[in-house]
Amino acid sequence: MYLKTLHLRSFRNYMNQQVEFDAQKTILVGNNAQGKSNLLEAVELLSTLKTHRARRDRDLVKEGQTAAQIEANIKRIYGEAELAVTLRSQGRRTVSLNKENLRRHLDFLGILNSVQFSSLDLELVRGAPECRRSWVDALLVQLEPIYAHILHQYYQVLRQRNALLKTMRDGLEKRCAEGNRNYNLTSEHSYSSKIETISPQILQLKLWDEKLAETGSRVTRRRARVIERLAPIARSWHASISSKTEVLEVKYAPNVNWLEDEPEKVQQAFLEKIEQRRIAEKNLGTTVVGPHRDEIELSINNTPAKSYGSQGQQRTLVLALKLAELKLIEEVIGEPPLLLLDDVLAELDLNRQNQLLDAIQDHFQTLITTTHIGSFDAQWLQNSQILSVEAGNISSF
Ligand SMILES: Nc1ncnc2c1ncn2[C@@H]1O[C@H](COP(=O)(O)OP(=O)(O)O)[C@@H](O)[C@H]1O
Numbered sequence: 001m002y003l004k005t006l007h008l009r010s011f012r013n014y015m016n017q018q019v020e021f022d023a024q025k026t027i028l029v030g031n032n033a034q035g036k037s038n039l040l041e042a043v044e045l046l047s048t049l050k051t052h053r054a055r056r057d058r059d060l061v062k063e064g065q066t067a068a069q070i071e072a073n074i075k076r077i078y079g080e081a082e083l084a085v086t087l088r089s090q091g092r093r094t095v096s097l098n099k100e101n102l103r104r105h106l107d108f109l110g111i112l113n114s115v116q117f118s119s120l121d122l123e124l125v126r127g128a129p130e131c132r133r134s135w136v137d138a139l140l141v142q143l144e145p146i147y148a149h150i151l152h153q154y155y156q157v158l159r160q161r162n163a164l165l166k167t168m169r170d171g172l173e174k175r176c177a178e179g180n181r182n183y184n185l186t187s188e189h190s191y192s193s194k195i196e197t198i199s200p201q202i203l204q205l206k207l208w209d210e211k212l213a214e215t216g217s218r219v220t221r222r223r224a225r226v227i228e229r230l231a232p233i234a235r236s237w238h239a240s241i242s243s244k245t246e247v248l249e250v251k252y253a254p255n256v257n258w259l260e261d262e263p264e265k266v267q268q269a270f271l272e273k274i275e276q277r278r279i280a281e282k283n284l285g286t287t288v289v290g291p292h293r294d295e296i297e298l299s300i301n302n303t304p305a306k307s308y309g310s311q312g313q314q315r316t317l318v319l320a321l322k323l324a325e326l327k328l329i330e331e332v333i334g335e336p337p338l339l340l341l342d343d344v345l346a347e348l349d350l351n352r353q354n355q356l357l358d359a360i361q362d363h364f365q366t367l368i369t370t371t372h373i374g375s376f377d378a379q380w381l382q383n384s385q386i387l388s389v390e391a392g393n394i395s396s397f
Pocket residue numbers: 011012013030031032033034035036037038039058059060061062063
């Protein structure tokens with residue numbers, strides 16, 4: 001797929017900027033804080049309707065304005081598409097495809113696919129499990145947009161189940177305190193009659209157990225499948241970048257273990273684990289069973305990647321993961337996604353830069369940001385479009 005044009009209105013530090021892409025590689029050059037990452041963020045938004053840099057839409061709207069708009073023309077094998085997102089400082093965002101508003105945002109996803117690689121991605125190796133979960137989730141949304149809905153449902157159930165567990169724990173603590181007082185003062189009878197009032201909540205909890213198992217099993221089965229497909233591709237990239245001296249393993253470590261990829265069996269495994277952790281959940285007043293506690297283990301030569309080797313070696317790993325993402329998306333979607341390289345190229349040594357260049361060639365449309373055009377190998381400049389970014393204005397270099 002190819003991003004032909006991008007039009008930003010009141011988005012971040014852009015007032016009204018149209019960009020036409022005319023090469024497979026576009027290099028955006030500019031000093032810090034000029035708007036390079038903002039432009040990539042706009043592309044990320046069109047691709048996933050998410051940004052890893054802003055919590056609220058309000059932050060994306062140019063200061064002093066009420067609404068921002070991102071518009072793009074995309075060329076795909078089956079035809080062209082016009083995507084638009086309107087973000088508001090107050091109120092909900094709206095999205096449209098070929099000038100038609102889409103009620104379901106789900107229908108907007110999967111039209112522009114992209115893989116983003118920035119220096120923040122080292123967090124994939126060093127950060128908490130949550131970083132790796134969101135990475136796999138974001139990849140899944142690109143591969144099958146319905147996953148956005150599946151994940152949303154799971155987190156809704158989780159929130160409600162947590163609220164119930166918390167109410168139950170707080171209630172129990174209160175009753176115990178009262179019970180102890182009553183027990184000391186009067187009879188045992190008043191204590192036990194208060195305990196009985198718990199039972200409707202226990203019934204309610206049973207229902208939430210079922211829902212957690214049902215929605216959680218959908219999440220865990222999809223995560224397992226995507227990692228199974230991604231792992232061999234990443235391993236082979238990693239071997240080639242490290243000249244076959246290192247073996248990368250990407251392994252899914254689900255919170256609920258299951259063996260057979262069948263909905264009922266996975267749900268059964270959930271329910272069994274919930275029973276095992278019943279007391280812990282009651283004491284903690286929160287859900288401890290489910291994919292919100294999954295881990296994706298990354299290891300090199302059988303050593304956890306976090307404690308393995310230098311920063312350079314960890315970068316090799318992230319690069320291998322990103323290349324694997326590119327290939328997997330292409331395999332599933334049938335078209336090469338865009339690659340967005342935010343400030344990372346200069347951080348890679350020459351060998352890794354060349355590996356990356358070989359891998360993308362002219363096959364993947366790539367947007368690259370940098371502060372210094374001379375900070376990476378001159379090969380990158382061949383056949384590239386070079387644009388300069390200055391205070392929210394883009395011009396030919
Ligand atoms: N909502 C906004 N309104 C106006 N300016 C913004 C807004 N959000 C960010 N900016 C500005 O954008 C600039 C940062 O842009 P960015 O793309 O991150 O820079 P870089 O070129 O270093 O990647 C900063 O000057 C910041 O003040």
